[in-house]
Each structure stands twice: as structure tokens, then as C-alpha cells.
Amino acid sequence: MSDVGSPSVTVDGPALEAALDSVMEGSAGISMLLVSTADGRAIAHRSRNKLDPRRLSAMSNSFLTLGETLSRELGLATADYVTMSTAQGSMVLVRVDADRPYTLAALGHSDTSLAILLYAARDAAARIKALL
Secondary structure: OOOOOOOHHHHHHHHHHHHHHHHHHHOOOOEEEEEOOOOOOEEEEEEEOOHHEEEEEEHHHHHHHHHHHHHHHHOOOOOOOEEEEEEEEEEEEEEEOOOOOOEEEEEEEEOOOOOHHHHHHHHHHHHOOOOO
16 A cells, blocks of 8 residues: 655655565564654555555554654754563554655564564564655
8 A cells, every 4th residue: 555646755665665565575473564654644555464554644643753752852963762561562663764754564463472573563663664
């Protein structure tokens, strides 16, 4: 899925989707990757589950923004990422600072360690940064 045709966002959709495919293929523990704008609009996603990328984009960006705001309020450096862990899996949210800020959400299976998920999410963010 790609909403790349949006007039306010110009992204090389096929290259972005190929990069997401590559990360998904190389990381069996990841069940979803989602790229969205800083205002919560879905740009591209890959998922092994049936999910609504538009709803998840808005919520993911809000959650990451809240983590960044909390970090500033505590007098800490800018948050590099935000995580959520449950018995059924974990999610890592990473800010991708390209020409404009984007959010990358990566969802891992319950048997995927948080360290592996974080590594994959940060690797994905580095790969897609040049495409955004």
C-alpha cells in the first residue's frame, strides 16, 4: 500500500516499498513496517497481518511524539525511539529525519527480542531515510 500520490508528499514509492520488502525478508521476526508523515498520514507499509495503516499511522506518530515530548520535559536529549511491549509482541517507533520528519513503526512477533526488533527498525530507518 502506498499513499505516495499525495500532493504534499513526494516520495519514490516503488523504491520505498522495495526497501521495506528487503527489511521484512531479512528479519523474519518483523510482522509489520509502517512509514508515515509527522502528521500521521500513511506513506507505505508492509504487513503480515491485516491492519489498518491509516489508523496505525496516526496513533504511532502520536505515541512517538508523546515520547519525544516527555523526553524534553524530563530535560533529556531527544528520544531516539519509543517502544511498547506486550505478551503478544513489541513495537518500536523511530523518527526518521529526512527533508521532513517521518515515523517508522516496526512490529515484532512475541518471540522476537526487543533488541533484534530495535536493530531492524533502526536499520530500516537508515535505509529509507535517503528515499524520503
